[in-house]
Amino acid sequence: MAGNSQRRGATRKAGSKKGASVGTGGHSRKSLEGKGPTPKAEDRPYHVAHKRKALAEKRQASRGSSGRPAGLKGGRKSSTHEIVGGRNSVLEALRVGVPVTTVYVATRLEGDDRTREIISIAADAGYPLLEVTRTELDRLTDGSVHQGVAIQVPPYQYADDEELLDLAEASATAPLVVALDGVTDPRNLGAVLRSAGAFGVHGLMVPERRSAGVTAAAWKVSAGAAARVPVARVTNLARTLQEWKKAGVFVVGLDGGGDVPIGDLPFAADPLVIVVGSEGKGLSRLVREQCDAIASIPIGSAVESLNAGVAAGIALYEVARHRA
Template sequence: MAGNSSRRGAIRKASSKKGATAGSGGRGRKALEGRGPTPKAEDRTYHAAHKRKVAADKKAATQTGRAGGKSAPGGPGASRGGGPKGRQSGQELVSGRNAVVEALRTNVPVTAVYVASRLEADDRTREILTTAGERGYPLLEVTKPELDRLTDGSVHQGVAVAVPPYEYADLDDLLDAAEKSERPPLIVALDGVTDPRNLGAVLRSAGAFGSHGVVVPERRSAGVTASAWKVSAGAAARVPVARVTNLGRAIDTLKQAGCFVVGLDGGGDTAVGDLAFATDPLVLVVGSEGKGLSRLVREKCDAIASIPITSDVESLNAGVAAGISLYEVARLRRG
């Protein structure tokens, strides 16, 4: 600006004038690259998240050393801490003291034993802890909320075991078991029973009254899940379950093997307690509570039997009906 030439910096001194310069030759290339993406908070040493991560790692290392060096109060070999966040895919969690004891007694493959913190000890829990320690099963002490989550809120009584998926038997295996027992075959077939708790109840009754196995179809039928294990009180470990593609063809196979087939239905020709051939090789077919026996299965039965009940009750569920019928058959066979 004219008249203001004395302002500092208004006139460049001749000695400070910059002339043409050569290229940098790549000397400033690194300065243009930047520092890359912003690191996570837990990776920044000055951040609070990093300090929390370091503290958590130290705590986990301490718990791992404690688990490997000595037993936790829950029992021999038990590890302390929150336990695993979940179980491996494909595994079933068998919960409840009776179910777990029976699973261990029958040498079911166990991948882990879960024990709730501050578990009230009794004869069953002591047997569970002792067996798990002797066989070297991973014994994990978890909180009750964590065990509730792992067992989907079932009544676990503070113990559970993780087992591989259930291995179903073949139809011939049931007949072979009857031959080894030197008793006439007694088999229960389920037609359209979709509630695993009913299947568990049938397995429990089958084990109590000497049945050689249970037959279920692959489709529209309950399988041996954790719920069935729980209700069976461990009988699922002792009573084989055969899964067949078609129940009608399976019934034909059993008839060719010399079995009489009796279907259970409210409008039966005779009472279960009056079966004429209860002492012969026998297959009891139990339908669902609502629909009962399907038409094709009903036509394949040699006889239809019923359980006398009062008119105030419309029907019995599959588990109860199978239990009563198996008891009557066992009574007739003893007589």
């Protein structure tokens, strides 16, 4: 009924009456203070930008403070990244520590000792390892034979010409360098690199203009020798040869109308630069003038000339034979 104070819930229990609230006295002021500016994304450990930055720093440290492979002091570099395909080329590059941006492996790859070592080195070095379709690998390598593996390498780091002499001095052997005069096909450059690696050449010299550079095609043909044999790019080949001659290095050019046959190659046991010209034009006039001798390789009349890779291989074999 109305006014019945015995109804359940109609009365307040003893001691439940709320009293005056105590003031905060500034106790909650700290919670209202700001936390400062938001950190940059790359400074937040959980953010993808931070992980990307850490990976970039790791790659930079692996290639040295100058950003080039260990053992090379200065020099110039090419301007674009290159895709190197083929198991031998990729494995040689990884073995010598060439900085790698990405390692690509084909799906359902039939592995062998080389592919297992490639994956192992890439994993230990922390390189990004991507599994892609063979169609994608064909596109990346521009249709060349890749055998299911490829790597993306940063711009090639060219050596300085003086570094080649330093390498020869460190090896305690007479300097042996191959210079290319007007060779514009990167596959020929790769073939010369392969011969150079086989016969212990201390390095190659190429001019900056009208000459092939170390591209993916050169990497492929070199079968990994591009990772072991440094290539120096010089502004003026004739002037560089002149300076080397003053330092006591002999220069022998290869040409069909040479003074001596390749079997009687002069200065083979001395500090030596072998100059190989282009297949069509041969040695340029200014470079020929710097040669101490011109050697020729006897060939059949039905063959007009040998390409640079074959000519360099024959000449380097003769040098090795004389030095032995």
